[in-house]
Amino acid sequence: MLQNIAIGQYVPGQSFLHRADPRSKLLFIVLFATLVFLGNNTITYSILIGFTLFTILLSRLSFTYILKSLKPVWFLILFTVILHIFITKGGTVYYQWGSFTIEEQGVRQAIFISIRLGLLILFSSLLTLTTSPMDLTEGLERLLRPFGRIGVPVHEIALMMSIALRFIPTLMEETDKIIKAQTARGADFTSGNLVRRAKNLIPIAIPLFISAFRRAEELALAMEARGYRGGVGRTRLNKLQFTWRDVAIAVVAAALTFVIWWWRT
16 A cells, blocks of 8 residues: 555664765765666666665665555656657567567667666665654755855755655555545546546545645644754754764775776676
8 A cells, every 4th residue: 555655764773774874875875876877788787786685685674665665656667668668769679560669779778767767766765764854854964064155045955855755655644545535435546547537636636735734834833833943053962973884885885886887888
């Protein structure tokens, strides 16, 4: 069900990834995303997939649970695969039906694009699953702090991003409750053509928006009641510090970059 989606959730733990500094994890994800797009052959993607599996083992989280993060985007991945199969041309023709053909480059590109999306989503899920919202907010704020010198509201941006990530599973759970309630009242969300199904989403969208606005208002009132006035003059109980784990992440990042660049054609 929708409440089982892993994106945005945090699972407490004492693994290597849990105890690493959030700044090093954020920087590594940026680098990993770059390497994912630099990869362009079977060897580089095999290395990236193997490294992703190794990272999941380091997190000490259930692999099945992490795979749930792919649920919200399975349709996007499938659509991208079909699009590339029928549009991208080149190489050996595998199948032809009228003006439509399935060629080697189309299949190759479809596989690589789906792998890219899957790896990016899995690593993003690992970030939220192994980093608490408070640490994530502070890590983002510390990394964006240089932009504060030119008037960028760094603290507010970091807070909004962390709240948005945290509210993803909450809104998914709310959506699941609304669907069950509407289904119990006789609503049908599975039959009919595409237009009919789109119209059936209205009874879900309206209460979901109302619930989201209500939660946002409650959160704002709670923050004001606790004396929240932005990031100016705020202190923290636990300050972020780089440890040997972050040095190890930097070494692994450099090694992974070298390997991907070496095998890149």
